[in-house]
Amino acid sequence: MKKVKDYYYKKAKEENYSARSVYKLKEINSKKHFLKTNQKVLELGAAPGSWSEYASKVVGEKGLILGIDLKERPKQISKNAPFIQGDVFEIELSTYRKFAKTYSGVISDMAPNTTGHKNTDHLKSVGLCEKSLYLSLQLVKKGGYLLVKIFQGGEFQDFMLKMKKHYNNVSILKPNSSRKESREIFILGLNKKEEPNDNPDW
Numbered sequence: 001m002k003k004v005k006d007y008y009y010k011k012a013k014e015e016n017y018s019a020r021s022v023y024k025l026k027e028i029n030s031k032k033h034f035l036k037t038n039q040k041v042l043e044l045g046a047a048p049g050s051w052s053e054y055a056s057k058v059v060g061e062k063g064l065i066l067g068i069d070l071k072e073r074p075k076q077i078s079k080n081a082p083f084i085q086g087d088v089f090e091i092e093l094s095t096y097r098k099f100a101k102t103y104s105g106v107i108s109d110m111a112p113n114t115t116g117h118k119n120t121d122h123l124k125s126v127g128l129c130e131k132s133l134y135l136s137l138q139l140v141k142k143g144g145y146l147l148v149k150i151f152q153g154g155e156f157q158d159f160m161l162k163m164k165k166h167y168n169n170v171s172i173l174k175p176n177s178s179r180k181e182s183r184e185i186f187i188l189g190l191n192k193k194e195e196p197n198d199n200p201d202w
């Protein structure tokens with residue numbers, strides 16, 4: 001990840017957030033208002049932890065932000081923001097259910113280790129998005145949401161169709177805090193069409 005000490009990097013330091021990524025979630029949420037008090041949310045790609053720092057405050061004491069990441073999280077955030085270190089492709093469904101039977105939403109800032117080869121990185125990113133969508137179909141309540149980060153490329157439209165199959169309102173967002181030169185973009189699906197299902201119709 002490029003570490004240019006830009007405006008958002010400095011702002012994150014000043015405001016005590018673990019990463020500048022927090023401003024992407026803040027911007028998207030201030031526009032779309034999906035994160036709310038008391039919600040239970042599954043967060044994928046949750047290290048070092050800036051999204052959890054912000055989201056755990058929004059959902060409050062009775063809410064939950066369950067964070068998952070391959071990497072260790074350097075510090076504990078709060079009681080309502082537990083963390084599991086692991087690979088999202090390997091964690092069992094039952095593990096997520098130990099924290100909550102169903103979730104209000106899934107938010108993912110997961111990014112693959114980039115190779116520099118645009119199409120390879122795009123395809124790896126789509127794999128992470130598909131896993132996030134699949135998990136949301138298994139765990140998120142009808143009416144809930146899914147936010148994913150995707151590196152743009154040839155499979156983008158195909159993934160959008162999959163989102164539209166399962167979510168009523170799907171939008172594409174590029175927050176100001178996301179670097180212009182970055183191919184990352186966010187897709188938000190609101191108002192999930194179906195109840196959770198262990199073997200969803202893909």
Ligand SMILES: C[S@@+](CC[C@H](N)C(=O)[O-])C[C@H]1O[C@@H](n2cnc3c(N)ncnc32)[C@H](O)[C@@H]1O
Nearest residue numbers: 045047048049050051069070087088109110111
């Ligand atoms: C941009 S960072 C997330 C930053 C986070 N939103 C924050 O605010 O601190 C992307 C993360 O996705 C994680 N990741 C990538 N592939 C993953 C996988 N298969 N399972 C779990 N985490 C994964 C990476 O380890 C990395 O920490």
